[in-house]
Every structure is written in structure tokens, then in C-alpha cells.
Amino acid sequence: MILVTAATGNVGRELVPQLLQAGQQVRAGTRHPDAASFPQGTDVVRLDFGDPGSVRAAVQGVRAVYLIVPETVDTDALTGSLKAMRDAGVGRVVLQSGFGAQDGGNPLGDAEDAVRASGLAWTILRPNWFMQNYNQMFRKGVRDRDEFAEPTGTHRTSFIDARDIAAAATATLTQAGHEGHAYDLTGPESLDRAAVAEALSAALGRHITYSAVDDDGFVAFMTGTGESDEEEARGIASIYAPIRADRTADVTPDLKRLTGRAGFTVHEFAQHYRHDWER
Ligand SMILES: NC(=O)c1ccc[n+]([C@@H]2O[C@H](COP(=O)([O-])OP(=O)(O)OC[C@H]3O[C@@H](n4cnc5c(N)ncnc54)[C@H](OP(=O)(O)O)[C@@H]3O)[C@@H](O)[C@H]2O)c1
Structure with missing residues (x-):
């Protein structure tokens, strides 16, 4: 099972069907599961980074997570969510960061540091402006x-289309050999x-x-x-x-x-x- 967080957003809504198409079992996390519409076969769950219980429940039985960090999510909530993933035995996390975030002094750079320190096997995608x-x-x-x-x-x-970010995410979530790598994604x-x-x-x-x-x-x-x-x-x-x-x-x-x-x-x-x- 692969969990896609922020699954109703630009990348998540493209990634869920691409993963299903690739034959994966997919869980889609959203704060409003009743309002969301996903392809048949998607396991839709309530996931709010501000509610640790919802994160703990969403990561049960998951082998990989595609982690999108909405602007409103702070470092404490992110660190707690990464701990919940480790406790649940999640095998790997792919973080959606941003082009140049590794230069520091920005929330996505902080998210990269938190993911690297999490003890989880990680991959980082750094897409340019969508x-x-x-x-x-x-x-x-x-x-x-x-x-x-x-x-x-x-x-x-060098703008990138969210559909292509989802394709890169599908590759890193479903193939071996991406652990410990960061990819700079452009169009x-x-x-x-x-x-x-x-x-x-x-x-x-x-x-x-x-x-x-x-x-x-x-x-x-x-x-x-x-x-x-x-x-x-x-x-x-x-x-x-x-x-x-x-x-x-x-x-x-x-x-x-x-x-x-x-x-x-x-x-x-x-x-x-x-x-x-x-x-
Ligand atoms: N736009 C760009 O050019 C660009 C470039 C590089 C990187 N980025 C980064 O990409 C990320 C945004 O990705 P995106 O555009 O795919 O997403 P998005 O369209 O901004 O959607 C974010 C989703 O996050 C969910 N969300 C909001 N608060 C949440 C919370 N507390 N807990 C759980 N889910 C929550 C919302 O879904 P629900 O309402 O269904 O819960 C929403 O659909 C950000 O980190 C941004 O910095 C953006």
C-alpha cells in the first residue's frame, strides 16, 4: 500500500491514478474524505497533519509514503508524522520539496532536514515552479x-507540469535504487x-x-x-x-x-x- 498525502492537490490528484495504473494499491489522504472524488479502488482516508491520531491511522499497513507538506504544516507536526511512519514500519518516504530548497532558510529546506533525520529510507523530489x-x-x-x-x-x-511530477513520483515510489537520492525536476x-x-x-x-x-x-x-x-x-x-x-x-x-x-x-x-x- 502506498499512501499519498495532500491527495486532492495539484500533484496528488495526478499521482493517485498513475499509481493505480502502475498496479499499486493506493491510499489517498485528505482532510475531507467525504467530499473527495478518487478513481475506483482508491482507499480514501482522513489525514490531517494537525491531528496526530489521523496520521497514525493513515500510515498503518503502508509500505511507502508520498509526502507533500502543505504551507500550513509546521515542523513539529511534520516531525511527529515522520515518527508515526517509522513506528508503523513504513519502508520509505518520498518528499515533495522544491527547486533550490536545499539552499536553506525556507520551510521545504527544513522539511528536507526533518526527512533526512527521520530514520526512514528517503528520496527527495525538488520540482521547479508548477x-x-x-x-x-x-x-x-x-x-x-x-x-x-x-x-x-x-x-x-523551467516550469514543470504537475502530471510530470506525479510520473517522477510514481517511478521513485515503485522502483528500487532511489533511496538517499534527491532529484531536481524541471520541464x-x-x-x-x-x-x-x-x-x-x-x-x-x-x-x-x-x-x-x-x-x-x-x-x-x-x-x-x-x-x-x-x-x-x-x-x-x-x-x-x-x-x-x-x-x-x-x-x-x-x-x-x-x-x-x-x-x-x-x-x-x-x-x-x-x-x-x-x-
Ligand atoms: N506551486 C508550485 O509552483 C510549487 C513548486 C515547488 C514546490 N511546491 C510545493 O508543493 C507543495 C504543494 O503541492 P500541491 O500543489 O500538489 O498541493 P496543493 O494543490 O497546494 O494542495 C495541498 C493539499 O494539501 C491538503 N492539506 C492542506 N492542509 C492540510 C493538512 N493540515 N493536513 C493534510 N492535508 C492538508 C489539501 O487537501 P484537503 O483539503 O483535501 O485536505 C490540499 O488539497 C507545497 O509544499 C509547495 O511548497 C509548489
Whole structure:
């Protein structure tokens, strides 16, 4: 049995069917099992990192865990959850970290340290910025205003599709030989935001504009579209610094090594998800 945490999120909802397709028994953890919809055959359980009893119950009989750490989960809850996994005899944990998190001073870097110190066999995936941010936090901007705004100037990012992160997760959860390894996951190309806007324009058949803004402009845009309140928007603005330092631009070979595929392009992503931005 493989447990997928945060299974209703961007990666979890892709990973559950991919693992089933690979012939695995899958348990999906969510705080709201009654509201969740998963493919037939999925064992859906209540899992809230803030409720240690729910974590202890969810990890019983599990051989591997795909660990996604939501922004609201603190280090104590994470450490307690890792202990519950060890006590239950979980064989390995694959942590979803983030590109550059190993540089430290960020919650995912702390999560990596906790996983390494847990005594569990571990693997770390470090995906770059998700393409799915454009149909999540920028959905309303693109759909209603034909625009998205980011504090990123002309800096490039090798965006990755959440479906490809799930494919890499499937490989590391089902194959031997990944223990003690960290993988830097990117998509196949490095694009600036003007090129992302071009891909969205081509998929939608209308002109989408990228506005290069400063942090205040970003907060104004996110609150103006109704995607965030001011506090959340300031928090998101604060994680853009590595992009402006050109630390998210490199394309790495790790996704292809794990899955045999270079991953979806931003053009393909925009085509496949175009209904999300239709008015
Ligand atoms: N977005 C990016 O560009 C990016 C890039 C690199 C790394 N990351 C990292 O990836 C992770 C997010 O992954 P994602 O986008 O796949 O997830 P997501 O879409 O943000 O979904 C997170 C899920 O976490 C669940 N959740 C929230 N609080 C919880 C709690 N207390 N206990 C258990 N589950 C809880 C929610 O499910 P329920 O409501 O069903 O419980 C939600 O669906 C974060 O650690 C983020 O820092 C993101």
C-alpha cells in the first residue's frame, strides 16, 4: 500500500491514478474524505497533519509514503508524522520539496532536514515552479482580464507540469535504487513570462498579457482579481526572489532519467487546460 498525502492537490490528484495504473494499491489522504472524488479502488482516508491520531491511522499497513507538506504544516507536526511512519514500519518516504530548497532558510529546506533525520529510507523530489500555477492562482486574471502579473521581469523559469511530477513520483515510489537520492525536476524548456503569455494566447485564441510588476503591483493584481487577500499575496511575492536571481532557469535531466520523458511543454499545458480559462 502506498499512501499519498495532500491527495486532492495539484500533484496528488495526478499521482493517485498513475499509481493505480502502475498496479499499486493506493491510499489517498485528505482532510475531507467525504467530499473527495478518487478513481475506483482508491482507499480514501482522513489525514490531517494537525491531528496526530489521523496520521497514525493513515500510515498503518503502508509500505511507502508520498509526502507533500502543505504551507500550513509546521515542523513539529511534520516531525511527529515522520515518527508515526517509522513506528508503523513504513519502508520509505518520498518528499515533495522544491527547486533550490536545499539552499536553506525556507520551510521545504527544513522539511528536507526533518526527512533526512527521520530514520526512514528517503528520496527527495525538488520540482521547479508548477505550470498549474497559471490555472490556479492566475486563473481569474487570465480568464476575466486576459492578464497575469508577476514580479519576475524577463527572468526565465523551467516550469514543470504537475502530471510530470506525479510520473517522477510514481517511478521513485515503485522502483528500487532511489533511496538517499534527491532529484531536481524541471520541464523541457526555460521560458520567460512573455513566452508563457504567448503560449496561453495561442491556446485560447485571444491575446493574454504578462505584466512585469514589483511586489506592490503583484499584491494589487492578486487582490484585484480576488485570488488572494493581501497577507497571502505578500507571502507569495516573497518567494519570487530566486527567480529574479536566475536560480529557477536551468533545465535538468532528472525528469527524463526517472520517467524516460522530457515532460510537457508550456504550450502543451496551455492547450490541455484551456477550458479553465474560458469565459
Ligand atoms: N506551486 C508550485 O509552483 C510549487 C513548486 C515547488 C514546490 N511546491 C510545493 O508543493 C507543495 C504543494 O503541492 P500541491 O500543489 O500538489 O498541493 P496543493 O494543490 O497546494 O494542495 C495541498 C493539499 O494539501 C491538503 N492539506 C492542506 N492542509 C492540510 C493538512 N493540515 N493536513 C493534510 N492535508 C492538508 C489539501 O487537501 P484537503 O483539503 O483535501 O485536505 C490540499 O488539497 C507545497 O509544499 C509547495 O511548497 C509548489
